[in-house]
Structures are given as structure tokens and as C-alpha cells.
Amino acid sequence: xxxxxxDWGTSRLRxxxxxxADELLDARxxxxxxxxxxxxxxxxxxxxxxxxxxxxxxxxxxxxGAKQGWAEAPYRPLPCPPLGPGLTAAPxxxxxxxxxxxxxxxxxxDVMRGEETAIAGWLAANPGWDGVICLPxxxxxxxxxxxxxxxxxxxxxxxxxxxxxxxxxVLRHSVGGDEIDAAAFDEALSEALSRPEQLxxxxxSIRAEGLLSGLPAAAARGRLSxxxxxxxxxxxxxxxxxxxxxxxxxxxxxxxYARALAAQAVPTRSAESDPLTxxxxxxxxxxxxxRS
Amino acid sequence: xxxxxxDWGTSRLRxxxxxxADELLDARxxxxxxxxxxxxxxxxxxxxxxxxxxxxxxxxxxxxGAKQGWAEAPYRPLPCPPLGPGLTAAPxxxxxxxxxxxxxxxxxxDVMRGEETAIAGWLAANPGWDGVICLPxxxxxxxxxxxxxxxxxxxxxxxxxxxxxxxxxVLRHSVGGDEIDAAAFDEALSEALSRPEQLxxxxxSIRAEGLLSGLPAAAARGRLSxxxxxxxxxxxxxxxxxxxxxxxxxxxxxxxYARALAAQAVPTRSAESDPLTxxxxxxxxxxxxxRS
Numbered sequence: 001x002x003x004x005x006x007d008w009g010t011s012r013l014r015x016x017x018x019x020x021a022d023e024l025l026d027a028r029x030x031x032x033x034x035x036x037x038x039x040x041x042x043x044x045x046x047x048x049x050x051x052x053x054x055x056x057x058x059x060x061x062x063x064x065g066a067k068q069g070w071a072e073a074p075y076r077p078l079p080c081p082p083l084g085p086g087l088t089a090a091p092x093x094x095x096x097x098x099x100x101x102x103x104x105x106x107x108x109x110d111v112m113r114g115e116e117t118a119i120a121g122w123l124a125a126n127p128g129w130d131g132v133i134c135l136p137x138x139x140x141x142x143x144x145x146x147x148x149x150x151x152x153x154x155x156x157x158x159x160x161x162x163x164x165x166x167x168x169x170v171l172r173h174s175v176g177g178d179e180i181d182a183a184a185f186d187e188a189l190s191e192a193l194s195r196p197e198q199l200x201x202x203x204x205s206i207r208a209e210g211l212l213s214g215l216p217a218a219a220a221r222g223r224l225s226x227x228x229x230x231x232x233x234x235x236x237x238x239x240x241x242x243x244x245x246x247x248x249x250x251x252x253x254x255x256x257y258a259r260a261l262a263a264q265a266v267p268t269r270s271a272e273s274d275p276l277t278x279x280x281x282x283x284x285x286x287x288x289x290x291r292s
Numbered sequence: 293x294x295x296x297x298x299d300w301g302t303s304r305l306r307x308x309x310x311x312x313a314d315e316l317l318d319a320r321x322x323x324x325x326x327x328x329x330x331x332x333x334x335x336x337x338x339x340x341x342x343x344x345x346x347x348x349x350x351x352x353x354x355x356x357g358a359k360q361g362w363a364e365a366p367y368r369p370l371p372c373p374p375l376g377p378g379l380t381a382a383p384x385x386x387x388x389x390x391x392x393x394x395x396x397x398x399x400x401x402d403v404m405r406g407e408e409t410a411i412a413g414w415l416a417a418n419p420g421w422d423g424v425i426c427l428p429x430x431x432x433x434x435x436x437x438x439x440x441x442x443x444x445x446x447x448x449x450x451x452x453x454x455x456x457x458x459x460x461x462v463l464r465h466s467v468g469g470d471e472i473d474a475a476a477f478d479e480a481l482s483e484a485l486s487r488p489e490q491l492x493x494x495x496x497s498i499r500a501e502g503l504l505s506g507l508p509a510a511a512a513r514g515r516l517s518x519x520x521x522x523x524x525x526x527x528x529x530x531x532x533x534x535x536x537x538x539x540x541x542x543x544x545x546x547x548x549y550a551r552a553l554a555a556q557a558v559p560t561r562s563a564e565s566d567p568l569t570x571x572x573x574x575x576x577x578x579x580x581x582x583r584s
Contacts, residue, residue: 067503075504108493109500139462139496155500156492157461164456169449170431196489197526200448201400204431208401208447211359212367234489 003057004050005281007274008064009114010035010138013045014274017053022282026053034063034070042070043092058097059285061277062114064090065099075104075111079151082120083284100284103150110155114277115141117284118248119150121276124283129246132239135273136249136257138163140232142239154239156232159253166224171203174210174220180256184222189260192230199231229260240266248273296342297573298352299566300361301406302327302430305337306566309345314574318345326355326362334362335384350389351577353569354406356382357391367396367403371443374412375576392576395442402447406569407433409576410540411442413568416575421538424531427565428541428549430455432524434531446531448524451545457495458516466502466512472548476514481552484522491523521552532558540565 002025005016011033017026032045042064050058065073065088073088080103087098102113115135123129123145135141138159144152166175191202206223209215215223233240240261247258247270254270261268285291294317297308303325309318324337334356342350357365357380365380372395379390394405407427415421415437427433430451436444458467483494498515501507507515525532532553539550539562546562553560577583 104500104504106504109497109504111500111503154493155496157457157463157495158492160461161457161492161495164460165449165453168456168460169452171449196491197523199488199491199527200450200453200520200524201446201527203449203453204447205401208396208403211403212396212398212401228492231489232492235491235493 001057002053002055003059003285004053004055005278005285006046006058006060006062006064007114007117007277007281008042008060008062008069009033010063013049014277015046015049016278016281017050017055018282022285024278034066034068039068039070042090046092046097056095058092058095059087059100059281059288060097061100061117061281061284065102065113070097071099073099073101075102078103078105078153079149081149082116082123083280083287085287087284087288098288100281103153105153108154110153112141112153112155115143116150117280118273118276119143119145119280120283121279121281122246122248122271123148124279125271125276131246132243133246133248134236134239134257136247136253142236144239154236156235158228158232162225162228165203166221169203170207171220171224174207174215174217175224176217177221179218179221180225180252181216181218181222182259184219185226185256185259186263188223188226189230189233189263192227193234193264196231196234199227202227225256226260229256233260233264240264244269246271248276250274293349294345294347295349295351295577296345296347297570297577298338298350298354298356299406299409299569299573300334300352300354300356301325302355305341306569307338307341308570308573309342309347310574314577316570326358326360331360331362334382335387338384338389348387350384350387351379351392351573351580352389353392353409353573353576357394357405362389363391365391365393367394370395370397370445371441373441374408374415375572375579377579379576379580390580392573395445397445400446402445404433404445404447407435408442409572410565410568411435411437411572412575413571414538414540414563415440416571417563417568423538424535425538425540426528426531426549428539428545434528436531446528448527450520450524454517454520457520458513462499463495463512463516466499466507466509467516468509469513471510471513472517472544473508473510473514474551476511477518477548477551478555480515480518481522481525481555484519485526485556488523488526491519494519517548518552521548525552525556532556536561538563540568542566
């Protein structure tokens with residue numbers, strides 16, 4: 001029987017249709033993320049996006065398992081392998097839907113939902129790998145993996161901070177557009193790494209330089225991005241200093257992290273997150289069936 | 293002739309009606325701040341709020357003089373006294389309207405509009421005073437005053453950061469209500485002062501503790517406030533270490549700054565900002581007329 005693998009995040013839903021032998025048959029995505037859905041809307045949303053696929057078994061990771069999601073999947077406490085036994089059933093008439101639990105860390109308090117599946121995909125592609133994984137995003141994650149287990153991780157609000165500051169403070173007048181000036185990014189990154197405590201003052205300077213000397217929007221945006229990623233790297237220093245970092249992500253944001261880490265002489269290996277998440281979902285399916 | 297003193301900020305407008313001898317006759321305020329007004333709307337807004345007052349001379353400080361305000365008043369570069377000659381005229385049929393210029397600092401780039409008038413009011417009430425002034429707010433300011441001149445200042449985005457994070461990130465689920473738990477504030481303040489670079493990670497911990505251990509909203513709000521004010525104090529350390537600080541502001545926010553500085557054994561003298569701004573406007577009027 002074919003089946004459906006799903007990555008149901010806060011803002012996006014990705015579906016893959018796979019054969020019984022886990023070969024990719026089709027893929028679809030939509031912006032119907034968990035953030036915009038009431039619990040009763042998950043089932044019809046899934047049926048609509050999967051229309052025409054002959055599959056009634058669904059395995060999903062991500063925010064569909066959050067408290068405000070389709071059904072609440074518990075967190076598995078560290079240390080533990082990224083995937084394990086124990087899936088949560090979600091209600092869907094005539095279908096079998098299973099949610100992958102997230103991971104939790106007691107101290108410092110932290111949680112993840114979805115990234116554990118990408119980490120499992122990374123380990124499936126790199127058996128026996130030990131080291132540090134960084135997953136840039138709205139909530140960037142740094143995770144330490146050892147002997148097949150996630151032993152610690154830390155989440156940074158960096159991506160959401162960028163959006164909140166660029167959209168909802170006086171800096172919105174300064175950072176318009178999508179372009180990032182690389183030199184401004186590099187300079188701000190270096191400033192933030194050397195004096196991370198100056199963040200709130202440096203943020204206002206972006207506005208002041210716009211008023212006093214006409215700082216261009218791409219430079220202002222580069223500065224904001226450099227300050228925030230620099231602050232994250234300053235806090236995450238023990239994770240990357242003298243290490244190789246596996247960067248799991250996609251697009252311009254992950255490229256900025258690679259650039260920032262390269263500037264600290266940190267070697268990185270990059271991988272796209274979607275294929276790794278799919279590989280993790282396939283691993284979870286095999287675990288579920290005792291095939292692993 | 294009686295006249296009108298105005299403090300036209302981003303979100304609020306305050307008007308005072310004063311006699312020719314600068315005695316207070318009446319006061320009014322509204323939420324028609326500069327942020328919600330087009331340039332042509334300033335004059336009718338003023339006439340409506342001042343209806344019935346027999347005065348046609350208006351002296352205003354604040355964001356009415358911003359580029360997007362009533363008329364652009366230039367910045368005066370540091371070092372300089374908080375008020376000086378050179379006012380900008382704004383168009384108003386049959387009225388005399390004058391805007392007080394803001395102050396600018398070249399390096400680090402910084403600007404203020406309105407706080408210079410409160411600082412002038414503080415100096416009018418404390419002649420010959422030298423020292424550090426902190427003005428908490430959406431854009432907190434720290435200013436060094438010496439021999440009647442503002443010699444340097446620094447703006448922190450702290451208040452706007454609080455609003456943007458509390459309203460537009462995942463923390464909005466955690467920090468509802470208005471209450472601030474004082475113990476949570478104190479603990480977060482101390483954490484932020486000792487390791488300010490951990491800000492972005494500590495912010496996400498507020499959410500994680502809400503999910504994992506049901507952190508109450510007042511504690512989450514106290515934590516967020518303590519982290520952000522602590523980050524500001526960490527960056528502003530050279531301004532307050534071993535000094536007395538004049539705190540100019542109002543309400544619960546200024547009380548939090550007083551509490552935070554007291555925890556660092558920094559003596560503070562507090563003053564309400566509205567009366568000081570009015571005193572500064574009166575000083576500016578006398579300067580304008582050569583009466584000072």
C-alpha cells in the first residue's frame with residue numbers, strides 16, 4: 001500500500017506520496033500551515049491536498065502535533081534518538097494518521113517539533129555521524145548528536161525577531177525590500193560577535209543612520225540580519241568553536257549562516273531540509289512497522 | 293498674549309494653555325500622535341484640541357518636527373545645550389507655530405526628538421546639574437549632561453522590542469495580560485546582565501517553559517521585561533556604573549528601571565516627564581523671546 005509522508009509546519013504543509021517500497025510518486029505543498037488551522041480543519045485540508053492519491057496512511061511530523069494542532073503528541077525527553085517508538089493517532093474517518101512526537105529538554109527548557117525528523121534524515125544519510133547540527137529558521141536550532149542520540153539542543157528566536165523588528169518597529173521605515181548588502185551583513189556580524197550586549201543600541205543606530213546619512217535599505221537589512229545572526233552565533237559559540245557544523249536548511253537564510261560561520265573559519269556541510277525531512281519520515285515509517 | 297505649549301510624540305499629543313506670564317491655564321491630551329497623521333492633518337488636529345483657547349502662538353517639541361511630521365525641523369549636532377536658537381516654522385493660517393529641533397550625534401549615529409526638551413526642563417529645575425539622565429520609553433535614551441550641554445547620548449530600542457516580541461512572535465501565547473511578576477523580572481534581569489549575549493536563546497526559553505512547565509503569564513511577562521531591560525543595562529553599563537542616574541519618565545516602566553538600577557546599587561532620582569517637558573517648553577519660549 002502506498003502512503004503519505006507529511007511535514008506540517010507552522011506556516012507550510014508539504015506532502016509526499018510514496019509507494020509501499022518508499023519510492024517517491026508525487027509531492028505537493030501549500031501554505032495551509034498549522035498556524036492558520038483549527039483542530040477540525042486538519043483532516044479536510046489533508047484530504048483536499050492529497051486528492052487523487054490512493055493512500056489512507058499518513059505519517060506526519062511538525063506542528064500538527066502541537067497543543068493547538070490536530071492532536072497533541074507528547075515530547076520525548078533528551079537524551080534520545082531523534083525518532084523512537086510511540087506515535088500519536090489523530091482522528092480521520094477511515095484513515096490511519098500518526099503524529100511523530102517532538103523532543104524536549106528540561107534544562108535549559110527547550111522544545112522542538114519537526115527538526116528531529118530532519119536530524120533523523122541526516123543520520124540516515126550519514127550513518128554513525130557525530131557532531132553539531134544547525135537548522136536556521138524562524139526558530140533556529142543547534143543540536144548536538146552523539147552515538148545516534150540528540151544529547152542537547154538550543155533554540156534561538158532569531159528569525160522571528162528579524163520579522164518582528166523589520167515589520168513592527170520604527171526600523172520598518174529603514175529595511176524595506178528583500179535585498180541584503182553583504183558587506184553591511186559582514187560588518188554587523190563582526191560587531192555583534194565582539195560586543196553582543198550592544199544589540200538594542202545598534203538596532204536603533206540603523207534607524208539613526210537612515211535619518212542622518214541615508215543608509216540604503218539593502219544595507220539596513222544586511223545590518224539587521226548581521227546583528228541578529230551575530231548575536232545568535234555569540235550565544236552559540238560553544239556549539240561551533242573548533243567544530244564542523246552540519247547546516248540543514250534552504251534558501252538565502254541558510255546561505256547567510258554558512259557565510260557567517262565561514263567568517264569564523266568554521267567548516268560547514270550544508271544539506272537541504274526538505275529531502276532530509278522526507279528521509280526522516282521514511283525512517284519513522286520503517287520503525288513504526290518494525291522494518292528498520 | 294497666552295500661548296500653547298505642545299509635546300507632539302509618535303503616539304500622543306499633549307497641549308498646555310499658558311498665560312503670557314507662563315502660568316498654566318488648562319491642559320489637554322489625545323492619542324492623535326504624529327504616527328497616525330499626514331502632514332496636512334496637524335493643523336486641524338491642533339485647532340480641534342485647542343478649541344476655545346484664546347491663543348494663536350504654538351511652540352511644540354517632539355515628532356511633529358520629523359521628516360514625516362508637520363514640517364521637518366533639523367537636528368542640532370552634539371555637543372550643545374538641549375535647547376538653542378533656531379526654530380522651524382510650520383504652516384498654519386493666521387497662527388504662529390514653531391517646532392523645536394531635535395539633537396543628533398554623528399558617532400555612534402543617534403537622534404532624539406522631544407527628550408531634549410525634558411532634559412532642558414530637568415536642568416531648569418536643577419540649575420548647574422551635571423550627570424547621567426535615563427529616559428525610559430519605546431526608545432529609551434541615556435544622555436550625559438555636562439556644563440549645561442548634552443555631550444553624548446545613546447538610544448535603545450527596548451520598549452519597541454518588548455511590544456514587537458510580545459505581540460508578533462510565538463511569545464504572544466505566553467505573555468498575555470499586564471501583570472509583571474517581580475521575582476521573575478529580577479531573576480531575568482540578573483541573567484541578562486551577566487550573560488547578555490544569550491538573549492535570543494533565553495527568549496525562546498520563555499515559550500518552552502510555558503509549554504513544559506506552565507510558566508504563568510505574569511512570570512513570562514516579567515521574564516521578557518527583565519531580559520530586555522537587563523540587556524539595555526548591560527550595554528549602558530558605562531553610563532551608570534558608579535554614577536547617580538536621573539530617571540525621567542512615568543508609570544510602571546520607569547518604576548521597573550528604578551528597580552533594576554537599585555538592584556545594581558545605583559542611586560536614582562526620579563522625575564515625571566510631562567511636567568519637565570512643559571518646563572522645557574517654557575524655557576524654549578523664553579529663549580525664543582530673548583527673555584532667558
